[in-house]
Amino acid sequence: MFNVMKAQIYQLLRNRGTYIILTIALIFTFCVNFADISGKNETELVGSYVLANSGSTNIVIISVLLVAFTAMVCGGDMGDRTINYELLAGTKRSDVYFGRAIVSLAVNILFSAVFTLLPLLYFTLRYGWGHTMTVNDGLARITLTLLPMIRMTSFYIMLTFLLRNNFAVYAISYILSMVEMLVPAFISELFDTTATLYIFSMDCFDRIMVPKNAGLGFFDDEDIMVVKDVIDSSIAYSIIISGIVGTAVFLLLGYAVFRRRDMN
Amino acid sequence: MSDIIISVNDLTKQYMKKQVVKNVSFGIRRGMICGLVGPNGAGKTTIMKMLGGIVLPTGGSIELFGETDEKGLAHSRSRMSFMIETPYAKANMSAKENLEKLRLQKGLPDKGRIEEVLKTVGLSDTGSKPVKSFSLGMKQRLGIAGAMLTKPEIMVLDEPVNGLDPEGIVEIRELLLKLNREEKVTILISSHLLGELSLLCTDYIFIRHGEIVRKLSAEELNRQCHEYYHISTDNNTALPAMLENKLGIKEFSVRKDGSVDIYERIDEIRLISKTMFENGIIPTEIHIHDANLEEYYMKLVGEENVQCDEGTDISAAEK
Numbered sequence: 035m036f037n038v039m040k041a042q043i044y045q046l047l048r049n050r051g052t053y054i055i056l057t058i059a060l061i062f063t064f065c066v067n068f069a070d071i072s073g074k075n076e077t078e079l080v081g082s083y084v085l086a087n088s089g090s091t092n093i094v095i096i097s098v099l100l101v102a103f104t105a106m107v108c109g110g111d112m113g114d115r116t117i118n119y120e121l122l123a124g125t126k127r128s129d130v131y132f133g134r135a136i137v138s139l140a141v142n143i144l145f146s147a148v149f150t151l152l153p154l155l156y157f158t159l160r161y162g163w164g165h166t167m168t169v170n171d172g173l174a175r176i177t178l179t180l181l182p183m184i185r186m187t188s189f190y191i192m193l194t195f196l197l198r199n200n201f202a203v204y205a206i207s208y209i210l211s212m213v214e215m216l217v218p219a220f221i222s223e224l225f226d227t228t229a230t231l232y233i234f235s236m237d238c239f240d241r242i243m244v245p246k247n248a249g250l251g252f253f254d255d256e257d258i259m260v261v262k263d264v265i266d267s268s269i270a271y272s273i274i275i276s277g278i279v280g281t282a283v284f285l286l287l288g289y290a291v292f293r294r295r296d297m298n
Numbered sequence: 299m300s301d302i303i304i305s306v307n308d309l310t311k312q313y314m315k316k317q318v319v320k321n322v323s324f325g326i327r328r329g330m331i332c333g334l335v336g337p338n339g340a341g342k343t344t345i346m347k348m349l350g351g352i353v354l355p356t357g358g359s360i361e362l363f364g365e366t367d368e369k370g371l372a373h374s375r376s377r378m379s380f381m382i383e384t385p386y387a388k389a390n391m392s393a394k395e396n397l398e399k400l401r402l403q404k405g406l407p408d409k410g411r412i413e414e415v416l417k418t419v420g421l422s423d424t425g426s427k428p429v430k431s432f433s434l435g436m437k438q439r440l441g442i443a444g445a446m447l448t449k450p451e452i453m454v455l456d457e458p459v460n461g462l463d464p465e466g467i468v469e470i471r472e473l474l475l476k477l478n479r480e481e482k483v484t485i486l487i488s489s490h491l492l493g494e495l496s497l498l499c500t501d502y503i504f505i506r507h508g509e510i511v512r513k514l515s516a517e518e519l520n521r522q523c524h525e526y527y528h529i530s531t532d533n534n535t536a537l538p539a540m541l542e543n544k545l546g547i548k549e550f551s552v553r554k555d556g557s558v559d560i561y562e563r564i565d566e567i568r569l570i571s572k573t574m575f576e577n578g579i580i581p582t583e584i585h586i587h588d589a590n591l592e593e594y595y596m597k598l599v600g601e602e603n604v605q606c607d608e609g610t611d612i613s614a615a616e617k
Contacts (some may be wrong), residue, residue: 036405037402037403037405038403040324040402040403041399041400041402041403044398044399044402045388045391045399048390048391048395049390050390079416114386114387114388114389115386116387116388116478118350118352118382118386119380119386119400119403119444120403121350121351121352121375122350122351122352122375122378122379122382123375123376123379123380123400123403123404124351124371124372124373124375124376124377124378125403126368126369126372173425212453251592288365294354295354296353296354297347297352297353298345298347298352298353
């Protein structure tokens with residue numbers, strides 16, 4: 035499996051697509067964070083404020099990155115059938131599958147962390163952390179996003195091994211992202227439930243990274259934006275359980291499909 | 299250790315309701331160059347894919363280096379190299395980068411081997427040129443280079459000279475012969491270029507509609523492809539028994555009209571004629587025929603031929 039992972043990383047580093055996606059994501063992140071920086075006062079540029087307000091845009095960037103890199107790592111060798119050479123060389127199907135799955139997860143965690151933490155780090159170093167949310171709350175939110183991210187990656191790993199076509203994965207992910215944005219919001223309007231967290235990864239991201247209850251607070255003679263909602267423990271547990279169970283189910287389903295599949 | 303390093307028993311592959319490989323059994327001895335011969339859709343590539351583990355058999359068993367279980371087969375495949383169908387490579391990467399990826403994936407420590415195999419197949423001067431700009435012949439060479447990377451004990455090659463120019467075909471043939479003679483690499487090769495195969499193979503497996511129609515050695519094939527006598531007489535029904543009983547001739551075939559093709563004792567036509575006269579069988583037509591490999595192939599796997607002839611079982615011969 036280690037050899038499969040090494041070969042995948044080598045290939046990823048030599049793939050022009052990797053650099054194109056990263057450049058686009060970087061430009062997008064830059065534009066979102068720095069576009070109207072001159073019109074903001076300093077309390078709106080502190081790390082905690084940036085974290086509280088960049089959630090919705092980060093969700094979009096991260097979910098696009100997840101789909102793009104998962105399809106690239108897991109599906110890149112299926113389109114041109116170079117994956118067959120791994121099987122022909124005697125690499126076990128479990129190694130071929132899980133080697134790619136691990137690289138996809140690692141790459142997605144790495145790049146998601148970079149695109150989440152890079153602007154946060156910049157603004158925190160330059161303007162300080164501020165008082166919009168505590169450091170602990172911020173760290174808890176960032177850490178909790180790992181689970182839905184891993185679950186979402188696992189879902190796309192399964193989908194890529196099922197469809198064996200990157201473009202089909204991109205198309206389906208686009209449709210699913212629409213569904214994931216609209217359906218949980220619609221259900222939440224009607225019911226007060228955490229059930230959507232078990233079905234929609236995006237809902238997990240949304241509940242963690244986009245604070246719903248924020249308002250003005252008075253601090254050091256200044257009115258500042260303060261996040262008033264804390265992550266409810268039942269929501270946190272639901273996110274953790276759905277993340278672990280979902281990851282296991284999706285990865286095992288994907289492997290079950292790949293294990294008995296003819297690679298014609 | 300057994301000399302049979304590939305053994306296939308009752309191998310079957312079915313897609314939906316269509317059986318593309320039907321109860322195929324054969325054995326490959328160490329050192330053989332075995333040609334898998336058959337028309338398009340005969341099942342040659344599917345057999346090779348099942349050997350390589352990329353297509354899973356519906357029935358039957360595969361034994362590689364004595365291993366039959368999934369783990370053992372995977373390990374055995376690491377001692378083999380495959381080039382099946384068009385050689386696949388990453389289009390945007392160079393030949394060297396493609397081989398480097400293959401080296402990493404196979405866990406080979408020797409980086410220098412890449413230059414070595416690129417030089418052997420004549421691709422050492424391609425530099426950073428991406429594979430997408432390669433000709434089919436160059437891609438074939440790259441596929442062979444990939445197959446040579448591990449110094450395999452067995453090479454399974456599906457149509458390896460497709461798309462090569464005559465010079466390239468000769469080079470690849472010489473390379474395969476060299477690998478077989480000097481490095482004792484066993485080769486299972488399929489090709490439509492029968493003349494080309496005849497310059498390489500020590501054994502043949504003829505396949506048609508997913509079934510083996512004949513297995514024979516190069517000597518046997520040569521004998522059958524060389525001269526034979528076609529004899530027609532006024533009493534064709536008595537002719538086969540006379541040839542067998544009076545002359546001890548066993549290698550002959552009877553045509554639909556009862557006339558006979560004799561493949562052995564070609565230089566004894568006087569004796570054959572004399573014996574026929576002595577037994578009251580008057581020849582009405584005798585002529586010598588020089589069959590070539592293509593003719594033999596057409597006779598064996600052509601649509602009009604429906605008879606399945608077992609020939610000599612090359613694995614059974616060893617067992």
